[in-house]
Amino acid sequence: MKHTEKRNEILSAALELISEQGFHKAPMSMIADKAGVGAGTIYIYFENKDALINEIYLELEKKITSAIQEGYSASQPIKERFIHLWIGLLQYIIEHPLHFRYMEQYHNSPYGASLRRDRILGKTGNKSIFKDLFEEGITNHNVKDLPIIMLFALSFGPMVFLARDHTLGLIKLQDGHITQAAAACWEAIKNK
């Protein structure tokens, strides 16, 4: 087995266990077993458990970012672009429940809190496609002139709730529901 392959085995074993059981119920020994690898081997590929956890997060983020860009056309009206991105992201979440559960866990842990703080308060070239879209919308008076972070909350808060309910089986999201929810979020942020 090649170096990269083994690394990926470890990453995906950890992703699966942590998503399903949480950080504390996913011991390194169990991750090693699931990856078909010795416990010590993990430490050849990752400095420690924290590093492994952060690495998984970064990889998921990369995948999600590239997934939602797909089919994005900068030439469309802003409303259509917003709805395209919103639906694309929710679609991704529904198709990758483990990824979503992992991100949730991460965000609700010290790991995620400090990362988020750095991202938002630090000024290190933190651009995102959504941020760009919101800024454009504010400039052109298509979107309410609110702090970006509030626009994020209005757009993604409902999405996360819906995704959670869906993965928990409390609701079976139909295409119609998704379209309606996207439109409702647009109505929440659009300028009247």
Next chain:
Amino acid sequence: MKHTEKRNEILSAALELISEQGFHKAPMSMIADKAGVGAGTIYIYFENKDALINEIYLELEKKITSAIQEGYSASQPIKERFIHLWIGLLQYIIEHPLHFRYMEQYHNSPYGASLRRDRILGKTGNKSIFKDLFEEGITNHNVKDLPIIMLFALSFGPMVFLARDHTLGLIKLQDGHITQAAAACWEAIKNK
């Protein structure tokens, strides 16, 4: 110190530590210290750590439920009632950041996974002020005819995001922001 007092000392020490550090970084010994009590004493008042954790959750739930009912006037128009409840709940969260952080932790843990928000939603016959309001709105065509759980997501998803950002110090919510957010949520669910 009376029996009830000591019990409360333990509950509030645990609430504070767990809110700030998370379940696993809040050892029983530390809770005991903070409560000014021996470690073993906690086991006189609570069967084990799980029981303590669940008890805190139940007490918080009771407090929050009664707090949001305050000043609620069933005779007002539905929009005003919605905004009153929404702002009241966010206000409570802002004034009790520890309570909010605790609830968040709990929901994102094995403990809370089962309970979930059917409590607040009143899925199990348990009357809920929100559910009633949404149902009334749908009947009278003031609110979009969507599944209750979606209306819930649209209304409270943004609130949870805002509260999280606020308690993390990422945003300082002004009264104006809160009012605007409440109005935006109403716009998301109202019938056009």
Next chain:
DNA sequence: AATGGTAGAATGAACATTCATTCTATATTT
């Protein structure tokens, strides 16, 4: 002195991490 309640030390289980040893694949020599 007997009772009831409490403190905090003792216990043992779970876990992350380390490290001495074994294995494997490639290079070097014959």
Next chain:
DNA sequence: AAATATAGAATGAATGTTCATTCTACCATT
């Protein structure tokens, strides 16, 4: 080509730490 040497990768038992929970000696009250 076969035989041997070597680097570095992999292993998993051992270690030290952190906890939840239990146990015992002590204190206050009667």
